[in-house]
Structures are given as structure tokens and as C-alpha cells.
Amino acid sequence: PQPQLRSNTVMPAFLRDLRRRSKSSFKRQKSDGTDSSKSNGINGNGNGSAPSMPTTKSSSTLNSSYGGATPPISNSQSSCNLQTMNGVAPPPPIPQSRPPISASSSNRHSVSGMSGLGSPSLKSSIPPSPYAPRILSIADNTWVYQKVLSVYGTIADPATQALEGSLTVSRLDDQLPPTYWPVSASHFKALIYLIPGPNRLRFDFTSPKLANSNTSNPIHSSYLTLHMLPPLCAPPLQLVILLAKDSPATFDAVPARIEQEGNGLGTAIQKFRMAAYLWQAFTSEQMFRNKLGRRVFRMEEEWITGTANYRDRELGTMRSEAKVHVVRCSKTVAELRDLDLAQQNPKASRGGDLFGIASEAVKDHFKPVPGQKQYVSVLLLDSHWDKSSQTITGHAALGGGGGEIQLAIFGSHALQTYPSSIEEVVPAFSDCTPTDTNYVANDCNESGSAWEAANIGIGAHMHETGHLFGCPHQENGVMLRDYVTLNRSFTTREPYSTRTKSKGGLVLAKDECAWHRLDCLRFKGHPCFALPTDPPRPSDESVQVWLVDGGNVVVTAASGVAYLEIYTEGDDLCHVWQEFGDGNGNGPIQKQVILTEQELRGRLPADRRKSKLKLSIKSVAGGSHEVEDFSLLTSKASRLKLSNGQLAFRSSKLGFSQMEGSQSEETIFSSAIQQTKLMTCVRVFHGFALDGIEFIYEDSTSQLFGKRGGQSGGSEFNLGTCTIFHILVGHPIADFVRYPTRRVHYRVLCQERAVVGWHSHYDESWEKVTCVWECHWRLGKFSGTSERVQHCWSHWKLWAVGRWIWYSYYAVSDA
Structure with missing residues (x-):
């Protein structure tokens, strides 16, 4: 047999002690809490005293x-x-309870701060x-x-x-x-x-x-x-630097900056990326302060050399960083810098064209498929301070869009003052270097120093990105102009301000700018702000508004009613709103809310309570519905007595009947008057636009809404137990691939269940509207208006007959 060397070798005492110490210090412990140092004859502290706690804990x-x-x-x-x-x-996970640690006589841990x-x-x-x-x-x-x-x-x-x-x-x-x-x-x-x-x-x-x-x-x-x-469950915010087709890919900067850090495309990417990180950090903190969780948009990322700190750049450390797309448009630098396109030029006749140019270039770059929205924030790198005209050319501050592209654009005239890494954030927001208007712009005369220019550039671009996410202007916050104090969210002291002529001082959380509460509520329901812990997003985001007995109005939403904004006559901004549930998305979701005019007016200031009321009602899933005149909705004009003595109620209007050339038309269903009459078929007359709808009954009688036109015979849909038909205004019924023109898309689920309609605005954005009623309601009337001067817009109202009894909600999936 082989000799056992271990049993025949005598180990010196000091080596045995060293071996024991090594094991007790570095040996991985078992998850059941067994102290391995005991088996070696010493405790976990490396001395001879009895251990006060197991090493594994x-x-x-x-x-x-x-x-x-x-x-x-x-x-x-x-x-x-x-x-x-x-x-x-x-070591593997330890028990939740933490035993107290007793003092040790050993001096091994005396350097506590190392x-x-x-x-x-x-x-x-x-x-x-x-x-x-x-x-x-x-x-x-x-x-x-x-x-x-x-x-x-x-x-x-x-x-x-x-x-x-x-x-x-x-x-x-x-x-x-x-x-x-x-x-x-x-x-x-x-x-x-x-x-x-x-x-x-x-x-x-x-x-x-x-x-x-x-x-x-x-x-x-x-x-x-x-x-x-990383919240991969949400669509990303895309970052784009837009260049002219002949652009040198440089941005405005003073000579000292150019010598120190350059003004080329690489520097621009680093600075724009860091600005987006600041948007993200700021927004997440604001959502948390509004008790809506640490909810924030994400950005598409790519595996590149890290740019967020100096060490990554020096060592070439690879990281997943926010991707900045570089896109060239079809225009030249001279065309982009045309004074007639400059938004800040009061004489410009095409001051909004840069938005269309950017939208076209972005759409060509991302090539979104129908139904796929892209959220894109664009930096116009060829913006330039024209000293002779005292105008920033190639710049526009705009946000919005529709269809497949939601877009924000902003110029690069303040880009030189942006931080390019985390180490530069405090210096950038503390830099009092005066703005040299021989080389760069003093935007709105609010950028008299470098740190103020960084506020305007980063903050105003975030403002436009807020528009991209659907935020209107607000009474205060980022969506007003409070971003001029964006620096306060990242620094504790503010320098001297050329804008306010104040010396600055200590700035705390209460002094910071903020997203308005309504902006945060919008973000809560926006798909870009979804978190991995959220439940599945409802497919039906629509809101319905119904008049019922007693002058009450019922608001329903399959995803839940989130909040409503109250506007009085002449209001451009919302000053009064009402939240439902606990307001933070954590309480019970209210799928049905009853509103009364008295209650709504009671929320207004005393001097505004007799004014005309407009409501904008939002669903949990981000849908919206506007009631232009709440008093009119609850008035006698919204009630109709049918020939059989039954009372019918008009719902809130859908669509664009207010457009010039619209003609009103109403059709009261025969089946609403005669209970035994059964509607069996719907025939839609259409060509390029919707011409009319014919409702056919089992006794071969019919009612025509609109007129017969378009394709001969129209398109016929037989109504079964659960029949769905689609009406697409602007294209043939079966064409669901691409819609290059304005259109109205209707979907109807029959047998007294639900009617779902989509209509789009001039910017090709889709708005989904759902009208829902239960078995004690019947579809009693179809009314609407249409005009076909340039495009066809259809406006429908749903009439319901019967007693209001609500049992459940129906969300109709897109078939």
C-alpha cells in the first residue's frame, strides 16, 4: 500500500496555528449556521476566547x-x-435575525474605517x-x-x-x-x-x-x-443626435472649452448621455416624493466603453450605457440654419418646420411598424448662435407628435456647459464663467453664466421630453419654466445668479424644482414608466362618460378611473383636479365613479363656481376623455323621450363634430322602440372615406345613417352572438397595414355588450374610445356628423335606453 505521508509528517506548531487561522478566516461556511472555526479549535475572532456568535452569522x-x-x-x-x-x-444567505456582536479583545478589527x-x-x-x-x-x-x-x-x-x-x-x-x-x-x-x-x-x-x-x-x-x-418591460426613450447631411458634427463652444474637451461628436454623445441620466435621476426621485414609487423611463442601451466616469474612459472599461443614435437628415447645414426656420425668430414663417424635418429623419431611421410607438428625444447638433442676427439658428424647442413617433427636439447651443460624466456634475452646476456671446448664445437672457446655461439646456430639453410623454404646460414645475433651478436637485449650494442677481446659498430639497403632481400622475399610467413589478397592462385604456337618472354622470373605465382635471372657462392650465383610489396607485382601483355638478363646483374657488366646466378624465392605463361642457351633458338637452314613452340618455360625444362643414344626423333604432325587432346585419358604405352605415333587421327593413356611396354594395357584417366588425375610414376595410391619411377606425361588439371606436387627430395619433353598457341597456340610437371637404371625420354619439344597472365591465381585445 502507498505510504500515508500526511500521517507520517510532523507539522510544526506555528504552521498548524497558521493553517487553523486561514481556515477560520476564509473557509466558506455552511448555510445551516455551523461554525467551522470550532472544528479547528479556535473561534472566529482569531483568538483563544470563546466565540460570542457563529462566524456564518x-x-x-x-x-x-x-x-x-x-x-x-x-x-x-x-x-x-x-x-x-x-x-x-x-457565504450563502444567513438568517434574518441578527445576533448582537460582543466586543473582542483582539486588535484585528481596530481599523474600522478602512x-x-x-x-x-x-x-x-x-x-x-x-x-x-x-x-x-x-x-x-x-x-x-x-x-x-x-x-x-x-x-x-x-x-x-x-x-x-x-x-x-x-x-x-x-x-x-x-x-x-x-x-x-x-x-x-x-x-x-x-x-x-x-x-x-x-x-x-x-x-x-x-x-x-x-x-x-x-x-x-x-x-x-x-x-x-433594468425595466425591460417598457418601451425605451431613444436618444438621437440629428445632423445635417453635410454637417461637420461639431457644436458651439468657446475656444477654451474646445481646447480642453473638444466640441466634436464624441464629446456631444457623452454630454447628451449624461444629461439624459440627470433627467432619469431627477424624475425617479420626483416620482418617489409623490408616493408613486421609483418609477422612471428607461433608455435603450449598448455595450460600449463606459463614459459616465473618468476611470472607465482611461482604462477602456466596457459597460452597458445609454445608446445615442446619430442620424443624418436630408437637409444641409445651411438649410437647417435658415433664419426662416429659427423658432426664436419672430419673423420666421416656417418656425415649426424643424420638428417635421426631425420627425421624418427619425422615422426613416427607426422604421417603426404600424402599432409600434417610438419615443425619441432629439438633440439638434447643428444649432448655431448667429451673432449678426442675435438668433439661435437650427434650434427649436418642441415636443409632441403622434402615430408611430412621439418626438422632442432641442438645440445644442448650451451643450458646451453640460457635464460629460458624474465627476463633472457639481462643477458644471457651480461654474460661474460668464457666457461669451461672441461664440455662444445667452438663451432667453437666462444663461448669463455657464451653470445657468446648463440649467436651461438640460432643463428645457427635459421640458420638451415631458411634452413627448404627453404632459401639457402646468401652473408650476418643469412644465412651466421651473427648470431654471434644475441645478438645485444635484448641488447643495447655488452660485451667484445673473438671471436673478442673487448671490445664492444653501439649497435644500424644498428649494428644488419639481415635476407637477399631474405630470407624475400621467407618468404613472404611461407605458414608458412601467416597472417589472407592475401587473399586466390593460389592453383597454378607454374612458366612458354616461348621463343617468337624477342628473348624475357615471364615469367608467375597464382599467380604472385614475383622476380628472377640472377646467373653467378661459383656463389654459389645470388648477383643480380630483384623484381616485388612494391617489398613489396602491389603493383599490375604482372602475366606476359617479360625478355630480354640485360636487365638482364645490372644488373650485368661489369666484369660479358659476363658470363653464370642462373635464379631462384619465384612466389608470393612460386613456383620456374630455367632456367639453359638463352642464350641457347633465341638462335636458342630453335626454330624449322616445315614442314608446321610454327615456333615452345621450352619452358624451366622440370625435370631431365641431369641424367646419360637419352636418348632424341622427338615427333612432327601430329595435329600441319595438322590443321584438331584432337587428341582424350592418352594412358599411365606404371608399376612400366612410359614406354611411345601414342597419338591417330580420324583417328585411333597414335604417340608413349617412348615405350609400363608395364601393358598390358596401361591406356587410352579420350580427351573431358575438360579432365584431371594423370600420376604417380612409382605407378599405381589410387594409390594416399602413394608414397614410387621416382615418377613423370603428369596432363594434354587438349583442348589447360594447361598442369600441378609434379615431385619430390630424397628427395621426390614435385615440381609443370605448362605449360600454350592460344587459339592462340597449343600443337605442346612432347619431353623428361627417364632412368630406378634404378628409372625412366622423363623429358618433351612443344612445342607451333602459334602467342603469351595472354588473361588470367588458374590455374588448384588438382582434
């Missing part, structure tokens, strides 16, 4: 994903993080410093869904100690370099670049007024674990 906020929640102020270390940094696999490979392997027994950073904006172990996160917090108690210093934010795995943020009057704000998965972070505070601040071993530390999950 050592934990802290550094590895808080494996344990219970701990406030961010706790000063702690975890052996599992040292193991991770040294290439050793971390980070990196030399940090202690076990949780320190030293109590946390009262000057350890306290993160107020987010809790430990929170899940977030964006690349860059904004956080804020305090040092000690700002009311009693106004400390100045520096905050260092570092990752325990060293995948990203540390970043440094100023602390002003014990307040700090920071941006954190996140990687998918757990992000274990350390926050160190240093100040010349505190002990140990001038050493490499800061003791004022706290820890935070954040989990990042």
Missing part, C-alpha cells in the same frame, strides 16, 4: 441583501464583502460615529430601476451643527471609482451610478473640523445596499 448593511433591514447610519463591515473583493465566493482589500473581515465592535452620513431619500435594500440614482442626506443634526466637508461614495467591490460630493451646512446630495444586481455602497464623511479626517482611515462611515433591476 456575521452580517451588516454591507451585505444587507442577506439579512434584515438596517438604517443607513449604521457603521458596519462584513466579511462577505472582503471575500468578494478577494475573489472568494460569498475600505478596499485591507478592510476588516468582520463587523466592527466600535459604535457608529454620530457624524456618519445619514441617507434620507432611500432605505437600505431598496430596489430601483435606473442607471443613475440621486440621493440626499445629512451629517449629524443640521439644526445644531452646520458642518462643511466632503462625502466620498464608493463601491465595496471597486467596480466603479469613488466619487466626491460637497457637504454644506451638514447637508449633501450625490449621484450614484448603479450596476444591475446588488450595489453595496460606502459613504465616508471627512471634515477638517473632525478628528481622523486627515488620515487614510476615516471613521465617519455608513453603508447602503441598493438593488438595480
Whole structure:
């Protein structure tokens, strides 16, 4: 037999001790809590005393994903993080309860503040410093869904100690370099670049007024674990830099900037990407403050050399970063810079043409298929400050769109002042360099210094992106012009302002600009803001409005009624609104809401209560329905007594009957008067546009709405138990591939269940409207208007007969 060398070899005592120490320090522990150091004859602290706790249960906020929640102020270390940094696999999950850690006589962990490979392997027994950073904006172990996160917090108690210093934010795995943020009057704000998965972070505070601040071993530390999950369930916001076909791909900048960082396409991409990260961080924090979760849009990404920090650029580290598409349009630089296209030129006759040029170029680049929306924010790189005319050419600040493209455009005239990385954010928003109008623009005379120009450029472009997402102008916030203080969301001190002639000072959360509450509610229902934890998005986003007995109005929505906006006569902005449920999307969804005129008027200021009321009602899924005159809807004009004595109620109008040339026409169904009469068929007369609809009964009688025209014989649909037919105005019935003209698309589910109609505006955007009634309602009347001067627009009203009894809701899928 082979000799057993291990049994015949005598190991020196000091080697046995070293071997035991190595095992107890680095050997992976079993998940059942067995202390492997006991089997080696020593405890987990590396000394001869009895262990106070099993080694496998050592934990802290550094590895808080494996344990219970701990406030961010706790000063702690975890052996599992040292193991991770040294290439050793971390221990398996530990129990939720955290046993107390007793003081140890060993001096192995006396250096409590050290980070990196030399940090202690076990949780320190030293109590946390009262000057350890306290993160107020987010809790430990929170899940977030964006690349860059904004956080804020305090040092000690700002009311009693106004400390100045520096905050260092570092990752325990060293995948990203540390970043440094100023602390002003014990307040700090920071941006954190996140990687998918757990992000274990350390926050160190240093100040010349505190002990140990001038050493490499800061003791004022706290820890935070954040989990990042990319929200791949939502359509992305696409970032595009648009160039003329002969563009040199440069942007306006002063000579010193050009010498320092360049003004070429690569620099533009880095700056635009960083601006989008700031939009994302700002919006997520605003949604959270509005109690709507850390909900934010995502951006398409690509695998490239990282640009968000200096180290990635120097080392060529590859990362998944927001993709910036570079698109060339069909126009030349001279054509784009034509003064007749400049939005800020009061004499421009084509001031909105840049939007169409950008839309055409973007559509040609992305080539969206029918039904696929693209959300695109465009930077016009060929914008140029024309000193002779004192005009920014090649620039327009616009947002909106429809059909397959939702678009925002903005010029690059302030791009030189944007940060290109996280390290540059605070310097960019603190740079008081005067704007040199020999080279660059002072936009709206609100960009007298570099930091103010960055506010205008980044903030105004975010404003237009808000329009892209469907936000109108608001009474305050980003969708007014509050973005001129965007810097306050990322810095704690504001420099001297040339705009306000104020010296600035400390800026806290209450001083920051914000998305208006109504903007946040819109984002909540927008598909771009969907989160992986959301339930499946309802296919029916429509809202229906019904008049019922007693002058009440019933609002129904299959996805739920979210909120309504109340406008009085002359209002351009919404000042009064009503939210349903708990207002935050967490309470019970209300699929039916009853409104009374008295209640609505009671929400208005006393001097506006007798004014005309207009409502804009929003569904949980993002649908919208407008009631132009609520009093008219509840008046006698909305009631009709039929020849058999029954009472019929008009619903809210759908479509565009207000257009010039529209002619009103009504058809009361015979089946509504005679209960025994059965409608069996619907014949649609159409060609390029809808001409008429004929309703045919089983006794061979019929009623014609409109006229017979178009294709001979029209298209016939027999009504069975569950028959659906489509009417597409503007194209043949069967053509669902592409609709190059304005159109109205109707879908009807018969047998007293639901009628669903789609109509589009001039910008080719689709609006889906659903009219729903239950078995105690019958379709009693079809009325509407149409005009065919240039395009055919059809306007329908649904009449219902009978007693209002609501049992359930029907959402009709797109067949």
C-alpha cells in the first residue's frame, strides 16, 4: 500500500496555528449556521476566547441583501464583502435575525474605517460615529430601476451643527471609482451610478473640523445596499443626435472649452448621455416624493466603453450605457440654419418646420411598424448662435407628435456647459464663467453664466421630453419654466445668479424644482414608466362618460378611473383636479365613479363656481376623455323621450363634430322602440372615406345613417352572438397595414355588450374610445356628423335606453 505521508509528517506548531487561522478566516461556511472555526479549535475572532456568535452569522448593511433591514447610519463591515473583493465566493444567505456582536479583545478589527482589500473581515465592535452620513431619500435594500440614482442626506443634526466637508461614495467591490460630493451646512446630495444586481455602497464623511479626517482611515462611515433591476418591460426613450447631411458634427463652444474637451461628436454623445441620466435621476426621485414609487423611463442601451466616469474612459472599461443614435437628415447645414426656420425668430414663417424635418429623419431611421410607438428625444447638433442676427439658428424647442413617433427636439447651443460624466456634475452646476456671446448664445437672457446655461439646456430639453410623454404646460414645475433651478436637485449650494442677481446659498430639497403632481400622475399610467413589478397592462385604456337618472354622470373605465382635471372657462392650465383610489396607485382601483355638478363646483374657488366646466378624465392605463361642457351633458338637452314613452340618455360625444362643414344626423333604432325587432346585419358604405352605415333587421327593413356611396354594395357584417366588425375610414376595410391619411377606425361588439371606436387627430395619433353598457341597456340610437371637404371625420354619439344597472365591465381585445 502507498505510504500515508500526511500521517507520517510532523507539522510544526506555528504552521498548524497558521493553517487553523486561514481556515477560520476564509473557509466558506455552511448555510445551516455551523461554525467551522470550532472544528479547528479556535473561534472566529482569531483568538483563544470563546466565540460570542457563529462566524456564518456575521452580517451588516454591507451585505444587507442577506439579512434584515438596517438604517443607513449604521457603521458596519462584513466579511462577505472582503471575500468578494478577494475573489472568494460569498457565504450563502444567513438568517434574518441578527445576533448582537460582543466586543473582542483582539486588535484585528481596530481599523474600522478602512475600505478596499485591507478592510476588516468582520463587523466592527466600535459604535457608529454620530457624524456618519445619514441617507434620507432611500432605505437600505431598496430596489430601483435606473442607471443613475440621486440621493440626499445629512451629517449629524443640521439644526445644531452646520458642518462643511466632503462625502466620498464608493463601491465595496471597486467596480466603479469613488466619487466626491460637497457637504454644506451638514447637508449633501450625490449621484450614484448603479450596476444591475446588488450595489453595496460606502459613504465616508471627512471634515477638517473632525478628528481622523486627515488620515487614510476615516471613521465617519455608513453603508447602503441598493438593488438595480433594468425595466425591460417598457418601451425605451431613444436618444438621437440629428445632423445635417453635410454637417461637420461639431457644436458651439468657446475656444477654451474646445481646447480642453473638444466640441466634436464624441464629446456631444457623452454630454447628451449624461444629461439624459440627470433627467432619469431627477424624475425617479420626483416620482418617489409623490408616493408613486421609483418609477422612471428607461433608455435603450449598448455595450460600449463606459463614459459616465473618468476611470472607465482611461482604462477602456466596457459597460452597458445609454445608446445615442446619430442620424443624418436630408437637409444641409445651411438649410437647417435658415433664419426662416429659427423658432426664436419672430419673423420666421416656417418656425415649426424643424420638428417635421426631425420627425421624418427619425422615422426613416427607426422604421417603426404600424402599432409600434417610438419615443425619441432629439438633440439638434447643428444649432448655431448667429451673432449678426442675435438668433439661435437650427434650434427649436418642441415636443409632441403622434402615430408611430412621439418626438422632442432641442438645440445644442448650451451643450458646451453640460457635464460629460458624474465627476463633472457639481462643477458644471457651480461654474460661474460668464457666457461669451461672441461664440455662444445667452438663451432667453437666462444663461448669463455657464451653470445657468446648463440649467436651461438640460432643463428645457427635459421640458420638451415631458411634452413627448404627453404632459401639457402646468401652473408650476418643469412644465412651466421651473427648470431654471434644475441645478438645485444635484448641488447643495447655488452660485451667484445673473438671471436673478442673487448671490445664492444653501439649497435644500424644498428649494428644488419639481415635476407637477399631474405630470407624475400621467407618468404613472404611461407605458414608458412601467416597472417589472407592475401587473399586466390593460389592453383597454378607454374612458366612458354616461348621463343617468337624477342628473348624475357615471364615469367608467375597464382599467380604472385614475383622476380628472377640472377646467373653467378661459383656463389654459389645470388648477383643480380630483384623484381616485388612494391617489398613489396602491389603493383599490375604482372602475366606476359617479360625478355630480354640485360636487365638482364645490372644488373650485368661489369666484369660479358659476363658470363653464370642462373635464379631462384619465384612466389608470393612460386613456383620456374630455367632456367639453359638463352642464350641457347633465341638462335636458342630453335626454330624449322616445315614442314608446321610454327615456333615452345621450352619452358624451366622440370625435370631431365641431369641424367646419360637419352636418348632424341622427338615427333612432327601430329595435329600441319595438322590443321584438331584432337587428341582424350592418352594412358599411365606404371608399376612400366612410359614406354611411345601414342597419338591417330580420324583417328585411333597414335604417340608413349617412348615405350609400363608395364601393358598390358596401361591406356587410352579420350580427351573431358575438360579432365584431371594423370600420376604417380612409382605407378599405381589410387594409390594416399602413394608414397614410387621416382615418377613423370603428369596432363594434354587438349583442348589447360594447361598442369600441378609434379615431385619430390630424397628427395621426390614435385615440381609443370605448362605449360600454350592460344587459339592462340597449343600443337605442346612432347619431353623428361627417364632412368630406378634404378628409372625412366622423363623429358618433351612443344612445342607451333602459334602467342603469351595472354588473361588470367588458374590455374588448384588438382582434
